[in-house]
Amino acid sequence: MDLFTYYRSTSSYRVRIALALKGLAFDAIAVNLIRDGGEHRQPDYLSVNPQGRVPSLRLDEGAVIIQSMAIIEYLEELSPEPALLPAGxxxxxxxxxxxxxxxxxxxxxxxxxxxxxxxxxxxxxxxxxxxxxxxxxxxxxxxxxxxxxxxxxxxxxxxxxxxxxxxxxxxxxxxxxxxxxxxxxxxxxxxxxxxxxxxxxxxxxxxxxx
Amino acid sequence: MDLFTYYRSTSSYRVRIALALKGLAFDAIAVNLIRDGGEHRQPDYLSVNPQGRVPSLRLDEGAVIIQSMAIIEYLEELSPEPALLPAGxxxxxxxxxxxxxxxxxxxxxxxxxxxxxxxxxxxxxxxxxxxxxxxxxxxxxxxxxxxxxxxxxxxxxxxxxxxxxxxxxxxxxxxxxxxxxxxxxxxxxxxxxxxxxxxxxxxxxxxxxx
The missing domain is CATH 1.20.1050.10 (Glutathione S-transferase Yfyf (Class Pi); Chain A, domain 2)
Incomplete structure (x- = not known):
């Protein structure tokens, strides 16, 4: 999996924690939100994420999931243990x-x-x-x-x-x-x-x- | 279940749709966000929802769930059919x-x-x-x-x-x-x-x- 991330982006940081708690390996692809008016606004990145924000998770088969809540719920369903949500x-x-x-x-x-x-x-x-x-x-x-x-x-x-x-x-x-x-x-x-x-x-x- | 709701609140409206799609019965308790400076800011309502926003879902046993996303995911798990989320x-x-x-x-x-x-x-x-x-x-x-x-x-x-x-x-x-x-x-x-x-x-x- 590839995670498009920026070091101090709050929502990228959430996804990194979820991945680390679950012990899931990923490649981090940095998207600099400052340089050149923001790499997140460039066509290359917009072709990955039409909203032009970080994070985005690109799966091995090429599909992309955006929005940290959707990514984290996906990771919880993909790899239920250790769980981020209790049973009740x-x-x-x-x-x-x-x-x-x-x-x-x-x-x-x-x-x-x-x-x-x-x-x-x-x-x-x-x-x-x-x-x-x-x-x-x-x-x-x-x-x-x-x-x-x-x-x-x-x-x-x-x-x-x-x-x-x-x-x-x-x-x-x-x-x-x-x-x-x-x-x-x-x-x-x-x-x-x-x-x-x-x-x-x-x-x-x-x-x-x- | 009681749903604390306001007719034109976007997030209350979401929860009403989810309840209706699942055919779940509930009592609507109106919280007027305009009258008297906002009923959502009154102590009675803050004792239900410490954030002072609508919607809130009060379960029959008295527990309260706030935030529309948390409420809707709860309803999906409580009453999986008809599903709001597909299988894959x-x-x-x-x-x-x-x-x-x-x-x-x-x-x-x-x-x-x-x-x-x-x-x-x-x-x-x-x-x-x-x-x-x-x-x-x-x-x-x-x-x-x-x-x-x-x-x-x-x-x-x-x-x-x-x-x-x-x-x-x-x-x-x-x-x-x-x-x-x-x-x-x-x-x-x-x-x-x-x-x-x-x-x-x-x-x-x-x-x-x-």
Whole structure:
């Protein structure tokens, strides 16, 4: 499998964690979102992913899956063990609701395209920073209420953690204050010691600039 | 089951379609997002859904699931037939990637909270309309490339259609030009004749104002 990825893309980072937790081998193909106006906007990449975003997963037979949620659910069905979702239906829903909250209501509001649009509308760095902080703080307030009191989000590592850690990375990058979220910070500390999260981290990617 | 819903909420509409396609009975509990500053922000509702958004699904045993994607995947696992997702792994991923593209990269950018935030930042109705049109048009350009050339999104009705129809409804409501998207308009026309999409439509909801 080939994963089209960018080292600090939140959604690429999710897929890297899922692949690492499942022990699935892949070739990383870097797509630089900055260089030359963005390699994701070039015809070569648009022929892989018509939305022009990362990540994309190209299977050995050539088919491409886009959108991190679709990719991760595919990996869970392709290679069920170790599982990202527990067995019980309600327990599975608890993981998916945290994943969806982060994947729909936090991250899309501060991706590169949205921040560029805000700048095009005349907003300065201060406005953009406030915008990012607002959505991460509001979303994390709900996540903090939804996750458990020990271990990973729901004790054993799973889908909710696959989503939470990249979002925490983005929050740190944008200097969002996380002191009101002790459960989230507990999960962050635990994951920092876990090999799958370490290998998937932006700092461990070969396309990270020197 | 109780569904906390608002008639023209895009994500509530999705869940109503999924319930109708599966023939699952539920009690609709209206949450008015406009009245009294928004019933979704009141303590009664926050005790149901700490994120303070619709929809929420309360199961008979009292547990609550939030986030439309988590609710719909739960319903698919609870009541597998009729299926929203086909049997093949890649075919399932094709439905989920359209659902995720709409649910992550289109709808969250024009929900009530985001539009209110833009107004608070000094933007007028013209700016807000342009913002909505930009994200729907960009997202639908990718959706148009991803879906098939006949029938529903992928011939038989499924998850991609559950997401697409509410997004088309929102696009019409905001006067977005859809003439460049013949495949999407084909699916819209087909769904307009389907009983599950009709019963779930905002115009058919008892909480729609006279």
């Amino acid at each position: 239906l309600l327990a599975r829903a608890r993981h998916r609701q945290v994943a969806a909250l982060i994947g729909c209501d936090i991250h899309p509001l501060h991706n590169v395209a949205v921040l560029n649009r805000l700048r095009d509308m005349g907003h300065d760095d201060g406005d953009v920073t406030a915008w990012i902080g607002h959505w991460i703080t509001e979303g994390f307030t709900a996540v903090e209420a939804l996750i458990g009191e020990s271990g990973f989000c729901f004790e054993d590592v799973g889908l909710a953690d696959v989503y939470l850690l990249p979002q925490v990375y983005a929050a740190r990058r944008f200097n969002v204050d996380l002191s009101a979220f002790p459960r989230i910070c507990r999960v962050e500390a635990l994951a920092s010691q876990h090999p799958a999260f370490r290998i998937a981290h932006p700092d461990a990617q070969s396309d990270k600039p020197e | 792994l890649l075919a399932r991923a094709r439905h989920r990637q359209v659902a995720a593209l709409i649910g992550c990269d289109i709808h969250p950018l024009h929900n009530v909270a985001v539009l209110n935030r833009l107004r608070d930042m000094g933007h007028d109705d013209g700016d807000v309309t342009a913002w909505i049109g930009h994200w729907i048009t960009e997202g639908f350009t990718a959706v148009e490339a991803l879906i098939g050339e006949s029938g529903f999104c992928f011939e038989d009705v499924g998850l991609a259609d559950v997401y697409l129809l509410p997004q088309v409804y929102a696009a019409r409501r905001f006067n977005v030009d859809l003439s460049a998207f013949p495949r999407i308009c084909r699916v819209e026309a087909l769904a307009s004749q389907h009983p599950a999409f009709r019963i779930a439509h905002p115009d058919a909801q008892s909480d729609k104002p006279e």
